[in-house]
Amino acid sequence: MKIQTKTRMTKFLAIAAIAPFVLTACGGGGGSASGDGSTLTLMDYYNNDPDKALIQTAIDKCASEIGVTIDREVVPGKDLIQKVLQKSSSKxxxxxxxxxxxxxxEIASTGGLAPLSDFDVDTSGFAQGMLDAGTYEGDVYGLAPTANTLGLFYNKKILADAGLTPPITWDELKTTAAALTQDSQFGVAFSAIATYEGAWQFLPFMxxxxGSEAALDSTENKEALQLWKDLVDSGAASKSVINxxxxxxxxxxxxxxxxMMINGPWQIPALSADESLEWGSVQVPxxxxxxxxxxxxxGEMWTIPQTGDSAKQAKAxxxxxxxxxxxxxLSLSTDRFTVPTKPELAQEYVEKMPDMEAFTEQIANARSRTGELGAEWPKAATEIYTxxxxxxxxxxxxxxAFAQAAKG
Incomplete structure (x- = not known):
């Protein structure tokens, strides 16, 4: 899961605020004014194997199907937005x-992306939360083939030896975590770091x-924060979660x-590589x-920039x-431990990937971080982790805490 950094978004907002027109460059993709669409350029941030190779396989398949050659540029995630701005200024x-x-x-608000409806892209059948993430002012600008989210992983042997089952409620989480805390072993671990990663991990509880990001200083949000504080203060979670x-x-x-830990399915390959580790997963309590x-x-959205080259945009x-x-x-989800973004594929997928059942169930009701506040989400995320x-x-x-965080 790629979590953007505060620095990355701050840099984008600062530049976009003074030059929102830059992204509506008139030059064609790759610098050509026009073309027949036989060669397309593509940019993504999947720069680590196996993701890089798996995405390349899917890119090659689709390039072959639509009859184009694709020149792919892979950049580090933290550099993607800056790279987009540089390319927009040079057309x-x-x-x-x-x-x-x-x-x-954020990008759509600058006018830098083309609505998918301009090219009759079918957006039906996708999970509503994912459509919300790809929508700006009523138009869908991007679609995602797969999604991920968070769940609760547990060590099967440790829980079985203690005669315990995975917690379903907060009270059970507290009592189970307390019972499993001994010597150098904590009952539960989560990320409370002062980045968007910490806010991301808090959202399922909130x-x-x-709770709502539109009213952070609410009773519901405070109750969720109290849960995390209780876990840390009781010693059931390490004080180091803040780092x-x-x-x-x-x-x-x-x-x-x-x-136990709160984490996402992108960790499964590492967990499965340890044959001595018996783990299971359930939805977040x-x-x-x-x-x-x-x-x-x-999850990542695939979009069509406003390049001014209609032939290439149609092929994109x-x-x-x-x-x-x-x-x-289905192929990307199976290979990458992600979840299809079309709910109708869930049953077929879980039959192939039973370890992903809890995450597939969680995705069915998952929500876009920008669904309520849109471009204002980064500010709310900063207040949450603060x-x-x-x-x-x-x-x-x-x-x-929330009122103090809002003061900056």
Whole structure:
């Protein structure tokens, strides 16, 4: 899961604010004024294997199907937005642009992307949360072939030896985590780091409890924050959660220093590589039995920049239709431990990938981070992780944390 950094988004906002027109470059993709669409340029941030190779296979398949050659440029995730801005100013925007889904509305708001409806791309059948992430002011600008989210992983042997089952509610999470805490082993691990990663991990607790990013200083949000504080203050979670990214959380779980963890399915290849580790996963616990778990959607959108080259844009639209088609969704999801974004594919997918059942269930009710606030989401995310840090370090009470975070 790619979580954008605060620096990355701040840099984008600063530049976009002074030059919003730059992204509506008139030159064609790859710098040509026009063309027959036989060669397309594409930019993404899948720069690590096996993702890089798996995405390339899917790109090659779709390129062959629509009869084009694709020149692919892969950049580090933290550099993608800056690279897009540089290319827009030199009129060399790619014909196909992949964006982390929370970035899409920021780019679309500048006029830099073409609505998919301009090219009759079929957007029916996609999960509503993912459509929300790809929508700006009523128009769909991007589609994602797969998605990811968060769940609760647990060490089967540790829980079985203690005669415990995976927790479903917050109360069960607290009592189970406390019972599993001993010596150097904590009951549960999660990421409360002062980045968007910490806000991302908090959202399932906040949203499931009825909280909203539009009213951060609410009772529901404070209750979710109190849960995290209770886990840390009781010793059931390490005080170091304020410094842990999701990779660190995974390391704690794999080393046996945490019996449970909040994390995503992108960690499954590493977990499965350790044959001595027996693990399972369930949806993120809810405050009260009967609540529907709601978690954030991760995943990347594939978009068509406004290059001014209609022939290439039409071919880019064909590529996106292929890249988000049922067969591509299933193959990418199976290979990459992600979830198809069309709910009708869920049953077939889970039959192939039973380890992904909890995450597939979680995706059915997952929500876009930008669905409520749109371009204002980064500000809310910053206040969320700031409030978490204030509360967990004792610099503010839970009751004061969100209000204090809002003051900057």
């Amino acid at each position: 060399t925007l790619p014909d196909i642009l992949m964006l982390d889904n929370p970035d899409l509305q 949203w499931t409890n009825g 842990w990214g999701q990779g660190d959380v995974k390391d704690q779980f794999m080393s046996g220093k945490a019996a 809810v405050n009260k039995a009967g609540q529907t778990p709601i978690a954030p959607l991760g 639209a064909e590529f996106i239709s292929c890249f988000t088609a049922d067969d591509t969704q 409030a978490i840090q204030l509360a967990l370090t004792g610099k503010a009470t839970v009751d004061e």
